[in-house]
Amino acid sequence: MSGFEVLVAGGGMAGLTAGLFSARNGRKTGLLLGDEVAGGGHLISVGRIEDFPGFPEGVPGYDLCPMLQEQALNAGVECLPGSLEKITQSDGGWVASTGAGEIQASAVIVATGSEARRLDVPGADRLHGRGVSDCATCDGPLHRGKTVAVVGGGDSALLEVLELTNHVERVLLFHRGRELGGQHTYRTRVLEHPAIEVRAESVVEEVLGDEVVGAVRTRVAGGEVVEDAVAGVFVYIGLRPRTDFLRELLTLDDDGRVATDGGMRTGLPGLFAAGDIRADSASQAITAAGDGATAALAAHRYLDRGEDD
C-alpha cells in the first residue's frame, strides 16, 4: 500500500492547485486524476475561459489545465490513476480505496468536482454519444453546416452555445425560464448572435431519432408541443457533485455538497474539501483554484501541529 502525507482526490482546477501548493510546502503529495487520463476536470473541454485572471485574451481549458498539471508535476506531485471510491479513518490518518488499490495518507483533500446532469427524458440516454452530448468542443465539429439544440440557461449553456456557433449553422437554445441566467457578458453575446435562436419557457420532453439524433420535442409556455429537426442535442442543465462516497462520513446538503469552514476543513480531522463539491463554492475556475491552495495550506498546518487547528 503506497503512502503519502497528503492525498488529493481530483484532477480539476481545485485538485491540481491543491497538489501544487502541497508539494511546494514540502509535503509528499499524491494526486488521483480520476477516470480521465489527464487532469483538468470540466474545463478541459472549454474552448475559451475568459475570466481566469492573467489571460486578457482568454485561455482554452485544454491549455490552462495541462499547464497547471505541469506546474504541479514540476513541484513534485505524484499523479496516480484511478478515482476515489471510499475513504476510511485509520490510525489517525486515512485509507483511500481506488480502482487501482489502497492508498494511505495522513491528510486527504477531496476535490472530486462534479459531473454534468443527464437529461431525464425519453431518448436522451439511448442516444447519448449518438448526437446527445455535453461537450461542444468535442462534438460540435461533427455537425458542421447543421442545426443543433442546446438545453440549459446558465453560464455553461451560454458558453457552449457560443462555442457551437464556430462549428454549426444554427443553434436553438431551449431553456425553462423567462430570462436567461449566467453572466451578463455571455447573455448579451448570445442574444445578439444571428446564428442563435433562444427559445424561452421551453421544456424538452423527448429526444427523437433511430440510430442518431434527428429531432427534439419541446413543450412551450402555453402547452403547445413543438418539434425541431436537429442533428445534435447538447445538455447543460447543471452539475451533480461527486460526493456519494462521503455520505457515510459527513452530512451533505440537499444538493450533495460538503460544508467546510474558511480553511476548507470538513470537521473530520485531516479531511478537507475544495472546489465544486463545497456548499459555499462559487463554482468558478478561479474560486476552485483558490479553494485548492487554501486547503493545501490548511492540510500543511494540520500535519505540522498534528491536529485540526
Added chain:
Amino acid sequence: MSGFEVLVAGGGMAGLTAGLFSARNGRKTGLLLGDEVAGGGHLISVGRIEDFPGFPEGVPGYDLCPMLQEQALNAGVECLPGSLEKITQSDGGWVASTGAGEIQASAVIVATGSEARRLDVPGADRLHGRGVSDCATCDGPLHRGKTVAVVGGGDSALLEVLELTNHVERVLLFHRGRELGGQHTYRTRVLEHPAIEVRAESVVEEVLGDEVVGAVRTRVAGGEVVEDAVAGVFVYIGLRPRTDFLRELLTLDDDGRVATDGGMRTGLPGLFAAGDIRADSASQAITAAGDGATAALAAHRYLDRGEDD
C-alpha cells in the same frame, strides 16, 4: 457624486478579480486603485510568482497584475484614483469618501490589502528610501556588487532574498527564529544558495548610516551584538491589513482582519471583504483572486434580491 452598483476598493489581485467578475455580471462597477497609479498591490514588484495556476514558468507580478487590470477594464470596470478613507451607510447603500471626493454605491467590496510592516528600530525610519526598502526588484539593482541585509523569515523574505541574488554580491538573511518559515521550495533554495548567508536567532537592533545605510547591528541568541557592513536593508517582517477605516463599522480581530462567511459577506448589508484583509485569508495571490470572484458573485446576488442572501 458619482454612483455605481458595485464599488471595489483596492487594486490588488482580490480587487481586480472582484471588478472583473462584477463587470462581467453586468454591474456598473467602479474600482478604487488606491494610492498607486496602476493596480497590482504587493505583487506588482515581485520578480517571479511561481505558484499562480496557469504559469508553469512563473510570471512576474509586473506582468500578471497589468494583464488582470486589462481584463477588468475590457470587461467594463471603471478605474478611479484615490483610496477609500471612510464608508458610511446611506439610503440602503453606501457612501465612500476618498481623497478625490465621495462615491455612492449599492454594494462595496473592500479589498484594500495590506502594507509592509516597518522595522521599529533606530535608524530604520530615518534611512527609509536611503537604503532601507521593502522592494527587492525596485532597489536590488542599486546595490550591484555589494552586500545587503534582508530581515524576515517567511515567504516574502525568502522570495525577495532569491530575487536579490540576481543583483547583489551577497545577502545576509536575519531572522528571529531557529528555523526559516515559508514554503519548503523557497527555503531549500535559500539554504543551498552560495551567495546567501542565513543568520538564525538574530534580532536587528539598529540600522546604521549617515546619509545612506552603511551597516546593520544585530543581537544573536547568546546576547552578543554583531555589526555587518551592508549597503541596503530589505524588510519583510509581515503585513498589516489596511482596515483602519472599518473599525467603526465592524469588529476586527487582533491582527486587524475582518471576519466573513464563505460568500465574503461581512454581516453588514451590501458590504463584502476579499483578500488579505479577511481573517480566513490564506494570503496567496490565487486565494485573493478566488476571494474577489466569490465576493463579486455574492454582491451580484445581493443586488438581485435586495438583501444579504
